[in-house]
Structure formats: structure tokens, C-alpha cells
């Protein structure tokens with residue numbers, strides 16, 4: 001009853017660790033020849049952190065990430081619209097983490113190899129095709145670097161955790177084409193800068209058309225912070241965005257002038273951009289929600305199932321939840337089509353709602369509403385948007401994303417081995 005997993009990203013590795021915990025045999029096939037800590041910062045929400053803690057990764061997370069204390073929304077003039085506590089301070093039983101995406105992936109990989117052995121992940125092995133054999137699946141593998149076919153593997157099921165440009169999704173949905181771009185480019189960077197606000201604050205400033213998001217992912221010995229930041233700009237129609245590569249270098253000149261006068265009293269944004277150690281450019285893309293993830297013995301997980309805009313910090317978190325829900329269902333119902341159908345029913349519509357909420361700017365929509373009501377800034381935010389309305393924004397998104405404090409704290413574990 002071996003579960004075959006395509007992709008050793010956050011979702012595939014979380015699934016491997018969870019299946020190991022449930023003593024369900026699995027093998028992961030990863031396209032690249034080795035994993036390097038690529039990407040920049042992401043946030044892990046308490047609902048996903050709970051799952052990683054239940055996998056025994058609390059110490060590891062504290063070593064590589066920071067416990068996020070609060071989230072703040074600010075106008076393009078730098079004035080505060082909304083600030084709320086996060087993680088433990090917000091009453092969750094689990095923290096929120098600001099963390100380097102690549103370091104998280106390496107943490108998951110190390111834990112998996114320690115627990116399940118190095119043969120658990122087979123590198124240079126892109127899954128190119130599969131065949132349903134009646135009582136299982138047979139997959140075809142390829143070394144992408146040399147373009148050579150490297151053989152077949154046999155198992156009970158195939159889980160496609162192969163990311164936003166999933167090969168398996170493209171075969172299930174041959175007419176879908178490239179990812180959906182809504183018109184925004186993102187420049188992502190890392191800067192050694194000052195500690196700002198609480199020293200653990202995730203800050204969003206501006207509007208959908210011109211936004212700056214920043215949060216620290218490590219404390220520096222000199223008292224400063226390693227600041228992860230993202231500058232979003234809506235581009236003119238016809239802009240060429242197709243080169244979708246997580247590691248494409250970005251140029252300051254393409255976006256920095258749009259933030260040139262953002263010298264806020266809590267952070268000097270032009271100085272942060274100027275001092276960046278690395279800048280990468282990426283189109284803000286997602287995928288249309290699907291009407292089906294599970295097809296017999298094959299299913300989709302993580303970005304392959306529901307790539308979403310990086311708004312509301314849910315991409316990696318939802319991939320981890322997928323892995324945990326799927327594990328419990330495989331444990332309860334065995335590694336067959338019934339468990340995959342139940343996983344589809346449990347997860348698909350709920351995550352599709354998050355994809356669509358993020359397409360509408362998710363919780364960041366508050367920025368645009370305030371800017372529409374007070375385009376030149378404000379002295380008194382209560383006169384622009386009363387407290388109850390701001391609170392309703394924050395609460396609404398949390399419910400959609402499965403992050404409601406009471407609901408999360410009071411529900412049973414997603415993986416209940418032996419229960």
C-alpha cells in the first residue's frame with residue numbers, strides 16, 4: 001500500500017512526515033537533483049503550525065523562524081489602519097511563524113530523512129506520466145537535466161504535490177494552460193535593517209495597486225532584523241509576465257521609484273529597498289479553482305491543487321493542512337480511491353474559497369476601502385472606518401481560511417493515529 005508522492009516541496013514533505021507518523025508506506029519523487037534553501041520569507045499560520053508541532057517540529061521551527069506577534073495594516077502615507085495580535089498573543093494555542101521558505105523545506109527534509117531514511121526521497125526523478133493498473137498505479141520517471149527516462153515505480157496511489165506548474169494537473173486538465181495572472185508583479189527581497197514596530201510585526205502598506213509588505217524573519221546580532229519584503233505593483237495591460245521563475249533576479253529601477261517617498265515613522269521603505277541583499281521578481285499568479293482533485297487513484301495536493309496569491313499567508317499553510325487531512329483519511333479508509341474521494345470532498349471547496357478570497361485581495365482589501373474613502377490620508381481612522389468594520393474584515397478572512405481562534409483551539413487533531 002505504498003503512496004507515491006510527486007514533489008518534495010512543503011506539501012510533499014509534510015505528507016511524507018505525516019504518512020511516516022501514521023506508519024503508511026510512501027515514496028517521494030522530486031524533479032530537482034538536490035534541494036537548496038530557495039525562496040524568501042513566508043508566514044505559517046497557527047492552523048498549520050499546530051500540525052507541524054504535532055509532527056514534533058516545534059524546536060526546529062523556533063531555530064529557523066520568528067514567532068509573529070502582530071499584523072498591521074497601514075495607508076500609503078504610513079498611517080495605521082488596523083493592528084491585531086497574532087499567534088499565542090491572539091489566543092491561539094499555537095504561534096504564527098515568519099520563516100524562510102527554503103529553510104522550512106530543509107527542516108522538513110532533514111526530519112524526514114532522520115525518521116524514514118534517505119531513500120524516502122528520490123531526486124532527479126520527475127513524474128511524467130502514470131497508469132492505473134486496476135489495483136494500483138505505475139508512474140514513469142525522468143531525469144529532467146539529461147532528459148532521460150529513468151524507469152518506473154509502482155504503488156497504490158499517486159499524490160501530485162508538484163507545485164503551481166504541476167505536470168500531473170496539466171495531464172488531468174490538458175486545456176488549462178499557464179497559471180492565471182491578475183496583473184500584479186512582485187519584487188521580493190531580503191534586507192538587514194532595523195527592528196520595526198514590535199520587532200515581530202508583519203506590516204502591509206498602500207493599496208492593491210502599490211503595496212509594500214514586510215516582516216522580520218530573523219534577529220540580527222547587531223540588534224536589527226533580517227527583513228523579508230515584497231513590493232507589489234499593478235502593471236499596465238500587455239505587460240509580459242510569462243517568465244515564471246522563483247529565482248529570477250529583479251531590478252530596483254523597475255519598482256523602487258514608486259515607493260520613493262514612503263519614509264514612514266515606523267520604517268524607511270526606500271532605505272530598506274536600497275539596502276537589499278537580493279531582489280527577485282515574480283508575477284502574482286494563481287490557478288482557477290477546480291471542480292475535482294481526485295481521479296481514481298490520483299489526487300492533487302498543495303499548489304498543484306490550489307495555487308493562490310500570496311495574500312493572507314496561506315499557500316504553504318493550506319498545503320500542510322491538505323497533507324494532514326489526507327493522511328487521516330488514508331489511515332481510516334486504506335490507500336485507495338475511497339480515501340482520495342473523501343479528501344477531495346473534505347478539502348476542495350474549503351480551499352477554493354481561500355483562492356477566490358485571495359484573488360479579491362483577501363484581508364488586504366481593507367487597504368483599498370480606506371484609500372477609496374480617504375485618498376489623501378486621514379487623521380482619525382475611526383472616522384474613515386469604524387472599529388467594528390475593521391474587526392469584521394479580519395474575522396471574516398480567518399473563518400474562510402480555517403483560522404478562527406475558537407474553532408481551531410477546540411477541534412480535535414487532524415491526524416488521530418490510534419484514536
Ligand SMILES: Cc1cc2nc3c(=O)[nH]c(=O)nc-3n(C[C@H](O)[C@H](O)[C@H](O)COP(=O)(O)OP(=O)(O)OC[C@H]3O[C@@H](n4cnc5c(N)ncnc54)[C@H](O)[C@@H]3O)c2cc1C
Pocket residue numbers: 006007008009010011012029030031032038039040041042101125126127128161162163164165166167168188246301302303304310315316319
Ligand atoms: C524554488 C521555490 C521557491 C519558492 N519561493 C517562494 C517564496 O519566496 N514565497 C512564497 O510565497 N512561495 C514560494 N514558493 C511556493 C511555496 O513553496 C508554495 O506556494 C507552498 O509552499 C505550497 O507548496 P507545494 O509543496 O504545493 O509546492 P512547492 O513548494 O512549489 O513544491 C513543489 C515541488 O515539486 C517539484 N516538482 C515539480 N514538478 C515535478 C514533477 N513532475 N515530479 C516531481 N517533482 C516535481 C518541485 O521541484 C518542487 O520541489 C516557492 C516554491 C519553490 C519550488
